Amino acid sequence: MKRTIILFGAGLTLAGAAIAGNWQAADANGDGQLTKAEFDAATAAEWQKLDADGNGQVTTQEAGDKAAKLATADTNGDGQISQAEFIAKKNSWWATADADGNGSVSRDEFAAASARADTRAPGG
Numbered sequence: 001m002k003r004t005i006i007l008f009g010a011g012l013t014l015a016g017a018a019i020a021g022n023w024q025a026a027d028a029n030g031d032g033q034l035t036k037a038e039f040d041a042a043t044a045a046e047w048q049k050l051d052a053d054g055n056g057q058v059t060t061q062e063a064g065d066k067a068a069k070l071a072t073a074d075t076n077g078d079g080q081i082s083q084a085e086f087i088a089k090k091n092s093w094w095a096t097a098d099a100d101g102n103g104s105v106s107r108d109e110f111a112a113a114s115a116r117a118d119t120r121a122p123g124g
Helices: 036-052 060-073 085-098 109-118
Strands: 033-035 104-106
Touching: 033 036, 036 085, 060 085, 085 109, 104 109
Parallel strands: none
Antiparallel strands: 033 104
């Protein structure tokens, strides 16, 4: 049985993975603030990379070294991470990252939220 997992993270913690290590790519307009639209676009791009076979699930093989961090996204316990579970996990990160509630995440908020996520991640 294949096991599916997701990346959260920002490495993943990009908010996760794709974003955590790449603020410039996430901050598409380069204004130093990550808007929800930019975050959603980065999340979609991250999902596309993770779901290499395009079947709507991320397996441990697809997740590679990020598998442990992604395991918490499997909210229904079926051993597979769906796109909906992935997005829900990322949106949960966003809700805590936007500490001042202004609808965008600054570099400082991003760094703080990513650090918190890393300390909660299994093995992290």
